[in-house]
Amino acid sequence: MSSWDRATGIKLGLSALALATIAASPLTGATSLGRPATEAEIAAWDIDVRPDFVGLPAGSGSVDQGMEVWESKCESCHGTFGESNEVFTPLAGGTTRADQDSGRVKSLVGPNVPQRTTLMKLSTVSTLFDYIRRAMPWNAPKSLSDDEVYAVTAYVLYLNDVVSDDFVLDQDSIREVQNRLPNRNGMTRDHGLWDVAGKADTHNTACMKNCTGEVKITSSLPEYARDSHGNLADQNRSFGPVRGTTTAASAAPAATTAPTQPAGPSRLGMAEENGCTGCHAMDDTIVGPGFRQVAQRYAGKAGSLDQVAAKIRAGGSGAWGSMPMPAQEQLNEEQARELAEWILSGAN
Amino acid sequence: MTGSNKQRGRISRAPENFLSQEQIAAVSSGRRDFLRQAMIAAAAVTAGAALPLRAGETGGDPEILDLPPWSKTLGKPVASNPYGSPSKYEKNLIRRESPGLTRVGAASVSFAPLQGLFGIITPSGLHFERHHQGWQDVDPARHRFMINGLVRTPKVYTMDDLMRLPSVSRIHFIECGANSGMEWGNVAVPTVQYTHGMLSCSEFTGVPLSALLEDCGADLKAGKHILAEGADGSSMTRTIAMERALDDVIVAYGQNGEMLRPENGYPLRLVVPGVQGVSWVKWLRRIEVGDQPYGTKDETLHYVDLLPDGTQRQYTSIQECKSVITTPSGGQTLIGQGYYTITGLAWSGRGRIKRVDVSTDGGRNWRTARLETPVLSKALTRFNLDWQWDGSPALLQSRAIDETGYVQPTMPQLRGVRGTKSIYHNNAIQTWAVAASGEVSNVQLG
Numbered sequence: 001m002s003s004w005d006r007a008t009g010i011k012l013g014l015s016a017l018a019l020a021t022i023a024a025s026p027l028t029g030a031t032s033l034g035r036p037a038t039e040a041e042i043a044a045w046d047i048d049v050r051p052d053f054v055g056l057p058a059g060s061g062s063v064d065q066g067m068e069v070w071e072s073k074c075e076s077c078h079g080t081f082g083e084s085n086e087v088f089t090p091l092a093g094g095t096t097r098a099d100q101d102s103g104r105v106k107s108l109v110g111p112n113v114p115q116r117t118t119l120m121k122l123s124t125v126s127t128l129f130d131y132i133r134r135a136m137p138w139n140a141p142k143s144l145s146d147d148e149v150y151a152v153t154a155y156v157l158y159l160n161d162v163v164s165d166d167f168v169l170d171q172d173s174i175r176e177v178q179n180r181l182p183n184r185n186g187m188t189r190d191h192g193l194w195d196v197a198g199k200a201d202t203h204n205t206a207c208m209k210n211c212t213g214e215v216k217i218t219s220s221l222p223e224y225a226r227d228s229h230g231n232l233a234d235q236n237r238s239f240g241p242v243r244g245t246t247t248a249a250s251a252a253p254a255a256t257t258a259p260t261q262p263a264g265p266s267r268l269g270m271a272e273e274n275g276c277t278g279c280h281a282m283d284d285t286i287v288g289p290g291f292r293q294v295a296q297r298y299a300g301k302a303g304s305l306d307q308v309a310a311k312i313r314a315g316g317s318g319a320w321g322s323m324p325m326p327a328q329e330q331l332n333e334e335q336a337r338e339l340a341e342w343i344l345s346g347a348n
Numbered sequence: 349m350t351g352s353n354k355q356r357g358r359i360s361r362a363p364e365n366f367l368s369q370e371q372i373a374a375v376s377s378g379r380r381d382f383l384r385q386a387m388i389a390a391a392a393v394t395a396g397a398a399l400p401l402r403a404g405e406t407g408g409d410p411e412i413l414d415l416p417p418w419s420k421t422l423g424k425p426v427a428s429n430p431y432g433s434p435s436k437y438e439k440n441l442i443r444r445e446s447p448g449l450t451r452v453g454a455a456s457v458s459f460a461p462l463q464g465l466f467g468i469i470t471p472s473g474l475h476f477e478r479h480h481q482g483w484q485d486v487d488p489a490r491h492r493f494m495i496n497g498l499v500r501t502p503k504v505y506t507m508d509d510l511m512r513l514p515s516v517s518r519i520h521f522i523e524c525g526a527n528s529g530m531e532w533g534n535v536a537v538p539t540v541q542y543t544h545g546m547l548s549c550s551e552f553t554g555v556p557l558s559a560l561l562e563d564c565g566a567d568l569k570a571g572k573h574i575l576a577e578g579a580d581g582s583s584m585t586r587t588i589a590m591e592r593a594l595d596d597v598i599v600a601y602g603q604n605g606e607m608l609r610p611e612n613g614y615p616l617r618l619v620v621p622g623v624q625g626v627s628w629v630k631w632l633r634r635i636e637v638g639d640q641p642y643g644t645k646d647e648t649l650h651y652v653d654l655l656p657d658g659t660q661r662q663y664t665s666i667q668e669c670k671s672v673i674t675t676p677s678g679g680q681t682l683i684g685q686g687y688y689t690i691t692g693l694a695w696s697g698r699g700r701i702k703r704v705d706v707s708t709d710g711g712r713n714w715r716t717a718r719l720e721t722p723v724l725s726k727a728l729t730r731f732n733l734d735w736q737w738d739g740s741p742a743l744l745q746s747r748a749i750d751e752t753g754y755v756q757p758t759m760p761q762l763r764g765v766r767g768t769k770s771i772y773h774n775n776a777i778q779t780w781a782v783a784a785s786g787e788v789s790n791v792q793l794g
Contacts, residue, residue: 032563033509037494037502045494045634048575048585051643087451109658113769121652121660124643131645134583135481138455141581186660187648189641193664193773196592196622196698200668201765202757206705206749208714215710215743217781219534219792229447229538232679234440237464241688242680244440245787247538268447283453348451 047134047142051124053175060170061151063158069148070155073137082117082159086348092159094120095182100162103185119160123187125178129153150174230269267342270335276328282347291347298344309333309340440464443474446542449530454482457524459545462674462693467720468519468728470548472604477611478524478546478625480646481582486631488607488615491579493599497637500565507615511601513555518598518621519727521549521695523667525624525651528774532763535790539679543778543790544672547693549728552619553602558594561637568594571637575644576618579633585644586627587663588620590637596621596726599632621726622697623665624772626651656767667697669756670775671704671731671748682786685739690717691732696750701729703749708735710743710779710793711758717746725751742782743793759792 049055070078078084082092094117099105105120107113122128133149135141144152154169162180163169169177178184192198221228227247229235236244248269271291283290289297298304312328313336331339407413434441443458450456458477460470470476477483488507496502524546530536537543561574574593578584588597598619601607608614613630620627626646641647641663652660671694676682690708694701700723705714717731731746748756759776766773781791 033512034503034505034563037496037504041494041504042496042502045577046496046636047583048577048636048642048644050638050640052640054638054640104658106658108654108660110656111767111769113654116654118649121649123648123660123662127643127645127648130585130643131649134585135581135645138481138581141481141583183660186658187652187662188659189661189663191653191661191664193653193661193666193668195589196595196666198666200752200754202761204747204755204757204761206703206714206747206755208705210712211714212710212712215712216794217743217791218794220781221535221538221790226538229444229542229679232539235444235461235463235539235541236440236680237438238440242676242682242788245679245681247679281453 047130049126049130049133051126053126053171056126056129056171056174057146058171059146059150060168061147061149061154062168063151063154063163063165065147066151066153066155066158069144069152073140073144074152077138082156089118090115091118091156093117095160097161099182100180103181103183105183105186108183108186117160119156119162119182121183121186122181123184125153125157125174125181128156129174132156227269267339268347270339271342271347276339291343295344295346304344305337305340308344309336312336312339441474443477444541444545446530446537455480457526457546459541460548462540462545462547462672463677463680465674466730468549468693468722468730469604470550472550472606472609472612475548475550475603475609475612476524476546479582479611480584481580483611484580484631485610486579486615491615491631491633493616493632494634495560495564495566495637496634497575498567498571498639499561499637500567503564505560507601510555510599510616513559515553515602516556516598517551517553517602518596518619519549519551519722519724520619520621521547521667521726521728522619522625522628523547523670523695523697525626525664525667525772528776528778529771531759531776531792532770532774533768535792538790540672540674540677540778543678546625547695547728549695550603551605552598552600554598554600554616554619557597557599557618557635560599560635561593566637570639573638573641575634575636575638575642576627576629576632577634577636578613578629579631583633584626584629584646585642586629586647587641587644588623588627588665592620592623592665599635620665622667622699624651624667624697627665651772653766653770653772655765655770664772667695668773668775669696669698669701669748669750669752669754670694671701671746671756672778673706673744673746673780676744676782676788677780678788678790680788682737682782682788684786685737688735688737689732690735690744690746691730692746694719694729694731694746694748695727696748696752696754697726698754699751700725701748702751702753704729704731705747705749706731706733707745707747708742711745711747711777714747737782737786739784741784743791744780744782744788745777747777760794 077088078091082090084090094107094114095105108120129149132152137143150169154163154167157163157177158165158167163177192200231246231248233244233246236242281290283292298308313331315328441461441464443460445456445458460474460476491507493505493510527546528543531543568590572590573587574590576586576588600617600619601615603609603612608617613632616632617630618628618632648662651664652662653664654660671692673690673692675691676688682688690706694704701719704717704719706717707714715733717733720730720732723729756775756777762774762776779791779793780788782788
């Protein structure tokens with residue numbers, strides 16, 4: 001509130017003439033607003049750590065301590081060994097001892113690059129420390145102490161064999177770790193996309209007539225993926241120069257020729273077609289619970305598939321609050337089970 | 349009146365049992381519009397063709413002859429919808445996620461429905477979203493903005509302070525560096541919403557960052573870079589070159605005449621014209637002036653472009669010149685042969701759009717499109733071109749040229765330099781195939 005008092009004070013001191021001065025030459029001298037930041041305020045917010053370790057706080061943490069934090073706060077998303085799950089990208093793996101020696105990750109070269117883990121890309125260890133400190137754990141960012149950040153950073157480095165199991169990471173040892181990062185030499189800022197006057201990568205010309213020989217289509221969406229993004233008829237206006245193409249499975253006879261397509265998109269399409277997604281989002285409550293909230297509640301419970309399938313067809317209220325869900329009688333038992341199965345498996 | 353009577357007379361001639369029990373209930377409950385809808389549907393089926401009806405039989409189009417309810421009833425009062433929303437008939441045009449692209453909604457993307465938008469301004473409610481750790485609705489009274497680092501006086505500003513200062517309003521595009529990223533290797537998604545929908549354009553209002561840096565006495569000699577940082581859980585950080593920061597960067601609170609939407613950083617975000625969206629830090633809480641780049645996660649670890657030689661480009665920023673046809677585009681079907689306006693968007697992170705060419709034969713021959721005004725630097729530019737569709741297959745492309753003379757590349761040209769694992773900064777020419785059926789689909793050419 002003291003800032004408001006100050007601002008008011010300045011405001012009262014401003015004459016029409018002073019305002020005119022601001023407009024002509026913004027924020028000069030006494031007419032400027034805002035107030036000096038205190039040391040404590042800067043310390044509270046200035047948490048960034050640069051590659052040259054400016055901003056690095058004092059502290060330390062061992063691989064063992066890191067494992068403890070990992071198991072309670074990180075493992076659920078990132079996996080026991082940093083392999084992560086299908087939701088998040090793997091952190092560790094994909095590098096060799098030779099990569100550590102050269103500072104270049106060999107598997108990044110060529111056309112068949114595997115999924116890139118964090119440690120395959122990481123070029124500055126400060127980045128890992130800074131990010132864990134400011135943004136992890138994902139659902140409780142900035143809740144780790146500096147020592148815990150050191151410990152978790154050490155553990156991630158250990159998972160990728162950058163440090164040994166008895167390593168203690170602190171404000172000094174982090175500097176030697178930098179020299180062991182597998183991809184420390186694999187990055188460049190020497191390109192045309194940094195500066196507005198940078199050099200372009202390509203040099204196409206604006207040819208107007210007979211510019212190419214035979215034109216060949218080399219890639220298009222496979223027929224089975226027609227409805228991968230739902231019914232496109234429902235994603236365009238129903239008037240104007242075009243209509244959305246009907247791609248719903250029920251409306252596209254061709255879809256029956258591909259019965260074994262991946263479950264995800266088509267089940268989502270089914271949920272959309274039947275109006276489920278009007279009230280149910282993937283994760284959060286809209287009118288009814290998110291599909292994944294349902295999955296969570298029923299996880300591991302016997303008979304849950306039958307229960308949810310029946311619930312879909314019969315509707316009702318009470319389980320998630322008083323808002324009633326209408327009965328979905330247009331679905332036969334098999335379809336309801338199909339939807340229930342998809343929901344209970346996490347709606348993926 | 350006679351025509352109207354005639355029209356009403358058609359009700360008795362309607363096929364028997366064409367109303368369902370449900371519809372009969374609706375009619376008996378007084379919902380006459382329901383009956384009318386059902387009747388028109390039945391008439392359309394009977395005629396085997398869409399309205400309008402043949403004049404000889406009916407005297408004309410029932411939409412003209414039979415006055416609609418909105419012509420014959422009292423409308424709704426003012427402010428019954430105090431913050432207006434689109435017509436109920438517009439519900440198809442919404443932000444959408446691409447199924448399977450991400451697995452958690454709080455670290456995901458929603459795409460703007462470019463296939464149905466006009467002009468260059470993206471309605472704020474349809475602006476694309478990209479959140480790394482969910483979005484927050486920050487209390488503006490509790491929001492603070494700090495400038496520290498290599499400055500004479502580190503300072504704190506409240507929203508009161510910032511909104512009292514002289515402001516600028518400028519129209520700029522924002523594009524995620526990963527826009528079109530799914531298409532590097534092959535066609536992956538069906539429509540322009542998913543191929544190009546991480547793109548929006550708004551009028552942003554705020555204080556030039558240069559003025560605030562001056563106010564704090566930034567050391568412009570030693571201070572070669574700034575760090576921008578958000579107030580949300582991710583506290584997103586990006587390094588921006590001082591030269592850029594002093595040029596046209598805005599500390600913005602306004603968007604299209606109102607405050608920023610929460611999903612777009614309410615109450616304060618950085619606007620970095622021409623630069624990829626991740627640098628436009630949302631819920632902006634701090635700017636630090638420094639002599640070195642900061643090496644943050646989203647500039648050195650993510651948002652890096654992998655080249656065929658295994659090198660990864662860090663600190664990529666500029667969005668190069670690009671364009672796309674939005675109508676007709678993938679997932680749409682033309683309603684018949686004849687005249688169409690091919691229309692789309694062009695933009696460049698390096699300045700103004702100079703010209704856009706359009707091809708209907710897969711890039712063999714080109715015609716120069718009209719640029720709709722305004723044509724602004726680092727903003728979307730709308731183009732259009734007349735086209736007679738004769739019912740034969742066509743391959744539609746657009747090719748933008750910006751004021752530096754740079755010509756938007758073909759996909760093979762871009763792959764020749766960047767390979768297929770770059771993820772970010774795909775600004776290649778987009779191709780839409782029009783089939784004889786009128787169906788338009790996403791394709792790539794060799």
